[in-house]
Amino acid sequence: MRLMMNLAELIEELRGCVIDGNPTVEISSVAYHSRKATDGTLFVAIKGFKADGHDYVSDAVKRGAVAVVVEREVDAAFEVCKVLVPDTREALSHISSVYYGTPSRKLDITGVTGTNGKTTTCYLLRSIYEAAGMRSGMLTTIEYWIGRKRQRAQLTTPESLDLQRILGKMVEGRVKALAMEVSSHGLALKRVRDVEFAKGVFTNLSRDHLDFHVDMENYISSKRSLFKNLRLGAIAVLNCDDPHWEDMASATQARVVKYGFAGSADFRATEVKATLDGTQIKASWERETAEIESSLIGRHNAYNMLASAATAAYSGLDKEAIIAGIKNVKRVPGRLEPFRLPNGAKAFVDYAHTPDALKRVLDSLKEVTEGDIICVFGCGGDRDKGKRPIMGEVSTNLADFTIVTSDNPRSENPQAIIDEIISGAKKDNFKIEVDRRKAIEEAVAMAKPRDSVLIAGKGHERFQTVGDVRKPFDDRKVLSSLIGKGN
Numbered sequence: 502m503r504l505m506m507n508l509a510e511l512i513e514e515l516r517g518c519v520i521d522g523n524p525t526v527e528i529s530s531v532a533y534h535s536r537k538a539t540d541g542t543l544f545v546a547i548k549g550f551k552a553d554g555h556d557y558v559s560d561a562v563k564r565g566a567v568a569v570v571v572e573r574e575v576d577a578a579f580e581v582c583k584v585l586v587p588d589t590r591e592a593l594s595h596i597s598s599v600y601y602g603t604p605s606r607k608l609d610i611t612g613v614t615g616t617n618g619k620t621t622t623c624y625l626l627r628s629i630y631e632a633a634g635m636r637s638g639m640l641t642t643i644e645y646w647i648g649r650k651r652q653r654a655q656l657t658t659p660e661s662l663d664l665q666r667i668l669g670k671m672v673e674g675r676v677k678a679l680a681m682e683v684s685s686h687g688l689a690l691k692r693v694r695d696v697e698f699a700k701g702v703f704t705n706l707s708r709d710h711l712d713f714h715v716d717m718e719n720y721i722s723s724k725r726s727l728f729k730n731l732r733l734g735a736i737a738v739l740n741c742d743d744p745h746w747e748d749m750a751s752a753t754q755a756r757v758v759k760y761g762f763a764g765s766a767d768f769r770a771t772e773v774k775a776t777l778d779g780t781q782i783k784a785s786w787e788r789e790t791a792e793i794e795s796s797l798i799g800r801h802n803a804y805n806m807l808a809s810a811a812t813a814a815y816s817g818l819d820k821e822a823i824i825a826g827i828k829n830v831k832r833v834p835g836r837l838e839p840f841r842l843p844n845g846a847k848a849f850v851d852y853a854h855t856p857d858a859l860k861r862v863l864d865s866l867k868e869v870t871e872g873d874i875i876c877v878f879g880c881g882g883d884r885d886k887g888k889r890p891i892m893g894e895v896s897t898n899l900a901d902f903t904i905v906t907s908d909n910p911r912s913e914n915p916q917a918i919i920d921e922i923i924s925g926a927k928k929d930n931f932k933i934e935v936d937r938r939k940a941i942e943e944a945v946a947m948a949k950p951r952d953s954v955l956i957a958g959k960g961h962e963r964f965q966t967v968g969d970v971r972k973p974f975d976d977r978k979v980l981s982s983l984i985g986k987g988n
Contacts, residue, residue, distance in 0.1 A: 505529055507525060511528060518592070519586075521583040522582030523582050528543045528567070528568065532662075541567055543569070545596065554589070555575050558571065558575045558579075567581050568582040570584045571586070572586055572592075573585075594691050597665035604672045605668055608671060608679050609816075610679045611698065612727055614684070614703060615724070616858070617707070617853075618805045619683075619704060620643060621802065622805045623640075623682055624833045625810075626680040627639040629822055630680070632823075635677045636674070636677050640658070640664075642961070643834050656684075657684040658686065660692055665695070685713075685720055685724060688723040693727070700816065702738045702808050704808055705857070706724060707855060707856065707858075708855060708887075709885070734755075735753075737753045737757050739758070740759075760808060761804070768786040768814060775803070784807065786811070797833065797837070798837050798849075799862065800868060801861040801864075810823045835851065838850045838851070846949060846951070847952075848948070851957050852957075856888055859895050862955065863895070864899065872949055874899070874902075874952070874953050875944045875947055877940050877944045877955065878905065878908070878955075878957040878958045879919065881909045881910075881958075883913060889921040893923050893931075894927055902947070903926075905919050905922050906933075908958045908965075910968075938979055941956055959974075961977075963975045
């Protein structure tokens with residue numbers, strides 16, 4: 502469906518814009534990729550990681566764009582309306598929201614941010630909404646749910662135009678509540694600037710994405726911005742066991758609800774029991790108590806259970822829906838996803854790709870594993886190099902044996918990445934196998950009946966990027982094939 506709007510309506514509230522041309526032109530679509538421009542398009546030029554939309558303004562006009570939004574002068578001769586703004590990313594966010602009818606105002610949206618636990622928290626929260634009889638949506642690194650319709654995710658947090666279009670579809674589909682991951686990239690790149698969140702959830706914070714943010718100060722600042730932009734009447738649900746919760750609390754005017762194990766928590770876990778069959782917690786809040794069970798394994802998942810339950814409870818949902826919703830989630834793809842090996846050993850595929858995530862998962866497995874833990878992991882190329890030796894130290898310290906392998910090497914030499922990882926090893930309990938499939942095969946072959954094998958780093962991913970080639974590769978399929986062959 503193509504929407505028709507007057508350009509003047511779309512840019513009416515844009516701050517500091519200078520208009521050159523006729524602002525009454527009719528707009529039939531909005532695009533930020535020139536190849537998607539057609540007759541009647543408003544083209545917004547944004548700077549990406551590899552290309553700058555300002556270099557493609559002429560191409561967009563040739564394809565039919567009738568107006569362009571830019572943040573600098575462009576060397577092109579064309580007779581369409583030009584709107585000069587201080588920041589085209591801000592402009593794209595605003596224009597997209599207006600174009601799709603400000604859909605976030607018609608949804609109960611919970612934004613979940615933090616370094617680890619975002620995806621699982623969203624899965625749990627969506628399940629609670631469904632148990633409460635609410636039609637729900639979900640946007641995560643793995644997949645998007647628009648009511649009953651599922652699609653694979655392209656980005657954790659879609660570009661603002663794509664995000665507002667999705668929100669518009671949710672409104673059309675009578676979705677009431679949405680649980681969505683809000684990545685630090687999405688915040689820094691202003692993709693959610695015009696999303697009105699009813700709730701913001703903070704899971705935890707540790708080193709990640711420093712290839713993009715450069716330093717921890719910028720990374721923390723991006724996370725804080727979610728809570729800074731919450732409106733009066735919104736709720737900030739914060740993990741008070743994480744030292745950075747106060748950074749988030751000090752930034753917000755929203756009502757603060759604390760969750761965790763600490764005595765000061767508003768929604769508190771008083772007991773936790775973790776086994777290879779799942780996790781149980783006893784929780785208390787206000788005048789309520791509940792015993793909550795989950796098939797998800799590990800103490801770190803107790804925090805995800807608390808985050809989702811606290812959000813739901815302080816949104817007014819009853820505890821029966823909370824208990825049922827969390828119990829209904831049997832597994833989350835690539836998040837400590839369990840597999841039973843033919844000899845009785847357990848294998849797990851997890852997305853842990855930061856030092857803290859790897860530590861949390863290994864700590865969780867140590868608590869429930871009777872035998873040894875064998876860890877297979879690598880680090881992605883063209884990403885934060887500083888974390889590599891730290892992860893090498895974490896795995897060799899906590900796992901009984903580590904096989905260091907390739908992740909997504911991208912443009913880097915896989916062996917060079919591995920060398921940086923093992924430079925942090927403090928023990929000689931590891932080996933190197935550059936080929937990830939062979940590394941997984943070796944780990945499975947080594948495992949004894951009471952052991953646990955952790956395949957970390959890629960989780961739900963279905964591809965491996967080597968150089969410029971993106972080839973099919975799924976840790977879960979590799980494991981399944983080995984199990985089918987009986988090792």
